[in-house]
Amino acid sequence: MKTIVEKIKDLLLKKGKTVSTAESITAGHLQTQLASISGASDFFHGGMTAYQRSVKVEMLGVENERAKATDCVDEEIARQMARGARILFQTDYAIATCGYAEHEAHQPYAFFAIADATGTLDFSMRINLTGNRIEAQQQAARLALEQFEKLLRHP
Numbered sequence: 662m663k664t665i666v667e668k669i670k671d672l673l674l675k676k677g678k679t680v681s682t683a684e685s686i687t688a689g690h691l692q693t694q695l696a697s698i699s700g701a702s703d704f705f706h707g708g709m710t711a712y713q714r715s716v717k718v719e720m721l722g723v724e725n726e727r728a729k730a731t732d733c734v735d736e737e738i739a740r741q742m743a744r745g746a747r748i749l750f751q752t753d754y755a756i757a758t759c760g761y762a763e764h765e766a767h768q769p770y771a772f773f774a775i776a777d778a779t780g781t782l783d784f785s786m787r788i789n790l791t792g793n794r795i796e797a798q799q800q801a802a803r804l805a806l807e808q809f810e811k812l813l814r815h816p
Contacts, residue, residue, distance in 0.1 A: 665806050666694050672813040673704040673754075680809075681750030682708030683721055683742040685733065686760040686771045690802035706750040711742070721745030721757075734759050736785045739774035743785075746776075753778045756805050762790065762797040769797045773805040775812060784812060 663671070673680060682691040692708040695701060709720065714733050717723040722745040723738055731738055742757035760771030774785035788804050790797035 664698075665803070665810055666698055669695070669806065669810050669813065670698060670700065670704055672810065676753075676813070678753035679704050679706050680754040680756065681706045681746045681752040683717075683746035683749075683755060683757040684708060684710045685712060685717070685742070685758055686762050687758040687798050687802040687805070688712075690798050691756055691758065691805060694802060694806060706752045708746065708750070717742060717745075720749065722748070734761060734772065736772045736774070736787060739772040740776065740783060740785050743774040743776035747778065754782070754809070756809055758801055758805055760790070760801060762794045762801075771797075771801040773801065773808070775805075775809055782812065784808070 684691055689710045695705040711717045714728045717733055718725045718728060721742050723741045739757050739759050743755045746757055747755035755776050758771055758773045761769050763769055769790040770787060771790060772785060772787050776783055790800050
């Protein structure tokens with residue numbers, strides 16, 4: 662049985678497409694998963710983990726005022742991060758995450774977004790997370806990859 666990343670690899674290679682990431686809440690878990698299989702460089706150009714607002718604004722083109730107003734955590738921020746990563750890494754697709762892996766006031770949650778080069782795919786979603794900080798980060802990465810694979814299969 663193929664892993665989710667093996668399925669993504671097969672779909673991207675079949676289409677001749679590439680992917681990159683911009684991560685906040687997942688702290689590199691997407692990059693780790695995508696780079697974990699042989700031949701990753703054929704479809705995965707790279708990614709970045711951006712915790713600071715200034716990095717998201719300067720490197721990914723996130724709107725500063727919106728980032729300030731939302732503490733860099735909302736659906737539109739995730740979309741802007743995905744678009745910025747796609748441009749920065751010159752890929753056909755990009756996956757981005759932002760959210761809270763732990764929070765005193767409410768249940769941890771995340772947003773993830775997927776953007777494509779044509780601008781026709783601008784998918785985003787909010788997900789509630791469970792477990793400790795690491796479990797929440799892993800869960801967000803897994804759910805984002807699963808959704809990406811579904812979108813690749815059924816555009």
